[in-house]
Amino acid sequence: MAKKTREVRVPALRRADDVRLSGLAPTGAGTVEIEGLEVVVPGALPGDRAAFDWRPPMPGGRRGLAEGEVRILEKSPLRGASPLERCAKAGRCGGCPMACLRYDAEIELKWRQLLKDELAAAGFDADALCTEPLQQPEAARTGFRNKAVLYPCRESAPNGRGRFGFFRAGTHEVVPAEDCPLAPAWMHEAARIGASLMDTPAAGEEDLFAPYDESSGTGSVRALLMREGAPAAGATRGERLVTLVLRERPSEAAVARIRSAFAALPLEHLSFNVHPNPGNAVLGFEEGATHVIEGREAIETTLEGLSFEVRPETFLQVNTPQTPRLYERAFSLLELSPEDGFLDLYSGIGTITLLGAKRARRALGIEIVAPSVACAEVNARRNGIQNARFLCGPVESVLASDAFRAEAAASRFTKAIVDPAYKGLASGVAQALAAIGLERIVYVACGPKNFVRDAKCFAALGYRLVRVEAVDLFPGALHIEAVGLFVKEAGESDT
Numbered sequence: 001m002a003k004k005t006r007e008v009r010v011p012a013l014r015r016a017d018d019v020r021l022s023g024l025a026p027t028g029a030g031t032v033e034i035e036g037l038e039v040v041v042p043g044a045l046p047g048d049r050a051a052f053d054w055r056p057p058m059p060g061g062r063r064g065l066a067e068g069e070v071r072i073l074e075k076s077p078l079r080g081a082s083p084l085e086r087c088a089k090a091g092r093c094g095g096c097p098m099a100c101l102r103y104d105a106e107i108e109l110k111w112r113q114l115l116k117d118e119l120a121a122a123g124f125d126a127d128a129l130c131t132e133p134l135q136q137p138e139a140a141r142t143g144f145r146n147k148a149v150l151y152p153c154r155e156s157a158p159n160g161r162g163r164f165g166f167f168r169a170g171t172h173e174v175v176p177a178e179d180c181p182l183a184p185a186w187m188h189e190a191a192r193i194g195a196s197l198m199d200t201p202a203a204g205e206e207d208l209f210a211p212y213d214e215s216s217g218t219g220s221v222r223a224l225l226m227r228e229g230a231p232a233a234g235a236t237r238g239e240r241l242v243t244l245v246l247r248e249r250p251s252e253a254a255v256a257r258i259r260s261a262f263a264a265l266p267l268e269h270l271s272f273n274v275h276p277n278p279g280n281a282v283l284g285f286e287e288g289a290t291h292v293i294e295g296r297e298a299i300e301t302t303l304e305g306l307s308f309e310v311r312p313e314t315f316l317q318v319n320t321p322q323t324p325r326l327y328e329r330a331f332s333l334l335e336l337s338p339e340d341g342f343l344d345l346y347s348g349i350g351t352i353t354l355l356g357a358k359r360a361r362r363a364l365g366i367e368i369v370a371p372s373v374a375c376a377e378v379n380a381r382r383n384g385i386q387n388a389r390f391l392c393g394p395v396e397s398v399l400a401s402d403a404f405r406a407e408a409a410a411s412r413f414t415k416a417i418v419d420p421a422y423k424g425l426a427s428g429v430a431q432a433l434a435a436i437g438l439e440r441i442v443y444v445a446c447g448p449k450n451f452v453r454d455a456k457c458f459a460a461l462g463y464r465l466v467r468v469e470a471v472d473l474f475p476g477a478l479h480i481e482a483v484g485l486f487v488k489e490a491g492e493s494d495t
């Protein structure tokens, strides 16, 4: 019997001859309301007047989308003097959709749309709670990233040059960007050197460094990872690490070429990582996947006079100048004193735990990534900190474990910082924290929407949100970090 097929009608294109955009989509594209629908207009920004064709969403969809040429009739006053002022690749490489805007306009938009509107929609008094965002200092608006991951491509044959860049938003198409302005100059040089390894070889020469092609599973080079530590006291620069990620173990000849290519660059640590499995993970994580060519598999960085070991696969805030300012705000709101037992959830390599241990009686960090916990333990020892412990595992399970109960009995936790990944707290975590009876909780959030969801949960558990600060850690991107302070309401048993 012939199968019945249901015809899906694609809505017909419509024309917008002259509309002024007012909002921003999560991709950083401008949006406008037409016929009661939100229409996303790639290439246009809030404040632009534009003409374009657009298509309503398919049944069940929420947003319409502009298609074809978007003609800007009048530029938004929020744009910089030139749309390419802050980066020649803005809006194309997928990294910094907001870099066409003036920085003050970018901050205002992100702060309002990502944080204040979300808080207000959830019933919080956003104007009373939110303080002016802490902006990236002007002198540090370029070259501030301490980590970059670039992906490979090769220009067309016959003499195609190798290139490194970022994926165009929503695709696997690489936009070459060795000279990303967010990365320091030495990373530009490292990216050019790495890219030159992938130049099409001369006839008869072996192609040792072809870019990896996920669809066919062929090629070798998957990514270039670069990291830099903050300089130690008295040093003029931080330690530098380059890791070339390859699909398979390279030959001796290939390793020799990597070594000699990077020899001209002042670099402490050079390695390659073997990552044979399909998928989006940057590094291969199997035991022994990383092979050191020079130096070590880790760099050292510093924060508030403490020294931290960071491995390629462990988390570290990427914005070197803003990170101490973010932590300063978090600790200032938390008001730790030497009597406090301090809990740090989602503790990474122990940065916040150890900074807290200096201020509190005892500190405990909880983190899921085992190499991060191993770094955190090394970091406690190398800084001579003896009042900090770490537990490894998902926060949601560790909080219910006997090991945690034993720590809680010894530490009598009074204050906590939670710094989860974008998705926020797992279900049950806010309840577990409330059950401990903490006086103050500071929530450091890279996902403001999920922060607001969790704030409602804390409010229902008797924790009042008393302040929300925003710190810009991601100039050019549609992201802003929020720092929220929750204070336990005085209940009947407390009065």
Ligand SMILES: C[S@@+](CC[C@H](N)C(=O)[O-])C[C@H]1O[C@@H](n2cnc3c(N)ncnc32)[C@H](O)[C@@H]1O
Residues within 6 Å of the ligand: 315, 316, 317, 345, 346, 347, 348, 349, 350, 351, 352, 366, 367, 368, 369, 372, 393, 394, 395, 396, 419, 420, 421, 426, 446
């Ligand atoms: C935003 S980072 C914060 C790290 C650290 N606080 C810092 O400032 O460097 C979030 C951390 O949470 C960890 N993580 C993610 N899910 C987790 C979970 N369910 N339980 C514990 N840690 C988790 C990640 O590995 C990462 O180190």
